[in-house]
Amino acid sequence: MKSSFELALERTGGNLNKIDDAKKSKIAEIEIKFKSKIAEAELAAKERLLKARGDREKIEQIQSDLDVEIASINSKSEREKNKIRDDTDTSA
Numbered sequence: 001m002k003s004s005f006e007l008a009l010e011r012t013g014g015n016l017n018k019i020d021d022a023k024k025s026k027i028a029e030i031e032i033k034f035k036s037k038i039a040e041a042e043l044a045a046k047e048r049l050l051k052a053r054g055d056r057e058k059i060e061q062i063q064s065d066l067d068v069e070i071a072s073i074n075s076k077s078e079r080e081k082n083k084i085r086d087d088t089d090t091s092a
Helices: 004-011 021-051 056-091
Strands: none
Touching: 004 021, 021 056
16 A cells, blocks of 8 residues: 555655655645544544434435545645645745
């Protein structure tokens, strides 16, 4: 399984080699922050799923809402990481 760093390296065509250790650290912090937000969203959804037990429509809505929330969190994470990458490109 590839790490987030390796996947990002592939997406940028290897441009991460130009990022210094401080910026790599910031990117790692962002990943940790947003992974925890996803975990919080999943836990909240599990609690709602337990309460909705037996109500198929509510369960589907909760799962759909969770998918949207996770996509939003991932999008925000990528924007923050791209800001750091863009700062690197302009300073190089």
